Amino acid sequence: MKKLSGISLSILGLLMLSIISCNRSDEPTPTSGSALNNINVPDGFTFNTTEDIQVQLQIVGDGSAKFERAKFFIFLGDPDVSGVQIASGGVNDNGIYQTIISIPEILDSLYISSNITGMSLGMVAIEGNTINHQFNFSSKALLPTGSRSFDFTDIISDFENGLDDWAPYRDVSIFTSSESNTPLSAGPMGSTDSFIWGFDTKGGIRSFLAPAKFTGDMYGQYIAYHYYLGNTVAARPVQNNIADIRITDGTNVLAIDLSSTFQHEVNAGWQTIYCKLDETETSGSGWRIGSMSTWTTGSGSSTTPGTYASTTQIIQILQNVTGILIAPEYQNGYYSSNGPEFICLGKVGVVADVTTFPIIQQGQTMDDNDEDGVPNSTDDYPDDANKAYNNFSPGEGVYATLAYEDLWPQKGDYDFNDLVIDYNYNVITNASNKVVDVVGDFIVKASGAGFLNGFAVELPVSPSTISSITGQVLSGSTFTLASNGTEAGQTNSVIPLFDDAHTLFNTTGFINTVPSHAYYNPVSINLQISFNGSFDISALGTAPYNPFIVANQLREFEVHLAGMQNTNLVDLNLFGTGDDDSNTGQLKYYQTINNLPWAIHLPVNFDYPIESNSIETAYLKFVEWAESGGSQSPNWYMDEAGYRNSNYIYPTPD
Ligand SMILES: [Ca+2]
Ligand SMILES: [Ca+2]
Ligand SMILES: [Ca+2]
Numbered sequence: 344m345k346k347l348s349g350i351s352l353s354i355l356g357l358l359m360l361s362i363i364s365c366n367r368s369d370e371p372t373p374t375s376g377s378a379l380n381n382i383n384v385p386d387g388f389t390f391n392t393t394e395d396i397q398v399q400l401q402i403v404g405d406g407s408a409k410f411e412r413a414k415f416f417i418f419l420g421d422p423d424v425s426g427v428q429i430a431s432g433g434v435n436d437n438g439i440y441q442t443i444i445s446i447p448e449i450l451d452s453l454y455i456s457s458n459i460t461g462m463s464l465g466m467v468a469i470e471g472n473t474i475n476h477q478f479n480f481s482s483k484a485l486l487p488t489g490s491r492s493f494d495f496t497d498i499i500s501d502f503e504n505g506l507d508d509w510a511p512y513r514d515v516s517i518f519t520s521s522e523s524n525t526p527l528s529a530g531p532m533g534s535t536d537s538f539i540w541g542f543d544t545k546g547g548i549r550s551f552l553a554p555a556k557f558t559g560d561m562y563g564q565y566i567a568y569h570y571y572l573g574n575t576v577a578a579r580p581v582q583n584n585i586a587d588i589r590i591t592d593g594t595n596v597l598a599i600d601l602s603s604t605f606q607h608e609v610n611a612g613w614q615t616i617y618c619k620l621d622e623t624e625t626s627g628s629g630w631r632i633g634s635m636s637t638w639t640t641g642s643g644s645s646t647t648p649g650t651y652a653s654t655t656q657i658i659q660i661l662q663n664v665t666g667i668l669i670a671p672e673y674q675n676g677y678y679s680s681n682g683p684e685f686i687c688l689g690k691v692g693v694v695a696d697v698t699t700f701p702i703i704q705q706g707q708t709m710d711d712n713d714e715d716g717v718p719n720s721t722d723d724y725p726d727d728a729n730k731a732y733n734n735f736s737p738g739e740g741v742y743a744t745l746a747y748e749d750l751w752p753q754k755g756d757y758d759f760n761d762l763v764i765d766y767n768y769n770v771i772t773n774a775s776n777k778v779v780d781v782v783g784d785f786i787v788k789a790s791g792a793g794f795l796n797g798f799a800v801e802l803p804v805s806p807s808t809i810s811s812i813t814g815q816v817l818s819g820s821t822f823t824l825a826s827n828g829t830e831a832g833q834t835n836s837v838i839p840l841f842d843d844a845h846t847l848f849n850t851t852g853f854i855n856t857v858p859s860h861a862y863y864n865p866v867s868i869n870l871q872i873s874f875n876g877s878f879d880i881s882a883l884g885t886a887p888y889n890p891f892i893v894a895n896q897l898r899e900f901e902v903h904l905a906g907m908q909n910t911n912l913v914d915l916n917l918f919g920t921g922d923d924d925s926n927t928g929q930l931k932y933y934q935t936i937n938n939l940p941w942a943i944h945l946p947v948n949f950d951y952p953i954e955s956n957s958i959e960t961a962y963l964k965f966v967e968w969a970e971s972g973g974s975q976s977p978n979w980y981m982d983e984a985g986y987r988n989s990n991y992i993y994p995t996p997d
């Protein structure tokens with residue numbers, strides 16, 4: 344209680360500071376600084392801007408498929424349109440990849456791709472709080488003869504992850520489709536053509552399917568025709584012995600398919616290289632598939648049908664090719680009967696200098712330096728057997744923000760800048776998708792506070808699971824650490840990051856919240872948490888986990904996000920005092936009687952208000968969002984027209 348009165352004095356002091364600050368002639372004055380006190384926030388609304396999504400992707404093969412290398416990637420949006428990666432991992436023995444991710448509530452779909460061509464979905468709608476998809480290759484192989492109906496969602500392909508070292512060759516500008524997202528009933532040969540064409544959800548990826556019945560005598564053993572690029576769906580005559588140069592990511596094979604008797608295994612992930620012949624060899628402009636019968640390939644032309652070309656032979660053949668167009672392909676045929684095949688011309692690449700193109704010999708085993716079972720090409724840590732995959736929050740290379748009011752249990756001025764800290768977490772998983780390390784990349788942007796505030800995060804796992812922590816910046820005695828770097832006396836792992844934001848900047852007073860004051864470069868802190876053994880990612884939950892500030896170095900004063908619980912070391916007597924209306928029975932934590940929070944979490948790099956300007960003066964849709972319980976203007980924090988009054992937002996220097 345002594346400390347309560349002490350803090351009350353401090354509050355008074357800070358309020359006076361705020362008033363003085365407000366009256367500075369060179370700063371804007373809030374138009375309605377206390378407007379938040381009167382808003383009606385529905386009970387149960389905790390100002391969440393993110394939601395957890397359960398993801399399960401399963402590959403169902405027919406027993407002979409080779410999916411050991413299958414790795415899934417989840418992006419917040421189309422990676423071609425700046426979507427960043429959020430999660431990745433490999434499939435287990437049952438072909439299942441499972442994870443849990445936290446994403447902005449405003450998203451209704453995610454981009455899912457795989458290194459296995461043919462198992463990429465593109466943009467996928469979120470159903471409720473789940474994304475659940477089965478890639479049923481088994482049923483495709485058993486496609487009944489004559490059937491034209493087909494679920495096209497599985498054959499949308501994404502080449503970029505399917506081929507080692509391919510990225511430099513990628514050229515998405517080659518092909519742009521304006522076709523509608525509707526499979527056509529007939530292929531390029533017209534109504535007698537029973538190839539089926541498909542378009543992806545963006546209309547930009549084109550695939551086709553050769554039903555089994557058309558791969559018999561009439562068309563030879565293999566896809567008999569393709570079409571020219573450039574949005575012209577031009578048929579070319581049926582030809583046998585089409586030459587495909589193929590690379591598979593299933594077993595790292597590159598082979599030339601020269602033969603009508605080439606026997607495909609059931610295998611996803613074949614890639615086709617379309618060779619550009621010199622212009623006299625093309626009937627029309629653009630790229631076409633090369634037919635070996637018309638090539639002049641020097642000494643490489645005598646490759647025997649039905650055999651694999653050696654690297655030397657491939658190079659010889661390629662020497663007379665002026666360029667290569669690469670497109671992804673998915674082959675799903677039986678040994679003997681030839682199943683459907685899909686070729687995706689939406690994401691293609693060009694190799695201008697074929698001599699530099701990586702060639703992997705048939706039969707060569709995949710490179711796996713650290714022998715963790717994850718090949719180098721999909722191993723984010725190819726030289727560390729303990730680590731395999733990255734899982735970023737809020738996404739690779741981007742940051743989310745935590746913004747605090749520090750006067751709890753008293754209300755503050757709602758400028759949400761008393762501590763402003765950005766985070767990017769990377770949960771590193773091993774070959775079994777189990778958590779082994781967590782890396783927290785923090786950027787302390789502002790400390791618009793008189794208080795000396797510390798910051799910590801609670802993870803929902805026992806402290807004994809943590810082996811070591813590095814990167815903490817602790818100068819005082821606010822936190823008492825156990826030998827592994829977690830806070831002593833806690834049931835869950837509490838990881839103090841720093842105990843005084845001001846010390847980080849080596850200064851006092853408002854830091855980066857008053858435009859007329861000197862600007863301090865944000866302070867980066869890199870936290871590394873290593874665990875004993877490994878555990879399921881679901882046990883860790885999702886970022887931001889349970890972050891909180893310790894106000895003014897008084898350990899018993901914790902300020903959490905609304906709805907998040909205190910740790911063992913809070914003074915429980917503080918709940919229900921001042922403006923706090925926490926009610927553990929109703930699981931109400933850190934909210935006022937009209938449900939206002941002391942902290943907010945934004946899934947973006949948040950542009951926070953100027954000192955003492957209540958958030959709704961800067962963010963004009965904030966009140967609407969809060970009063971609607973999150974349903975109206977859920978993107979209130981974005982920089983949309985009419986959403987902001989930049990006069991009240993701290994102008995961070997470039
Ligand atoms: Ca490896
Ligand atoms: Ca590894
Ligand atoms: Ca404040």
Ligand SMILES: [Ca+2]
Nearest residue numbers: 758760761791
């Ligand atoms: Ca402030």
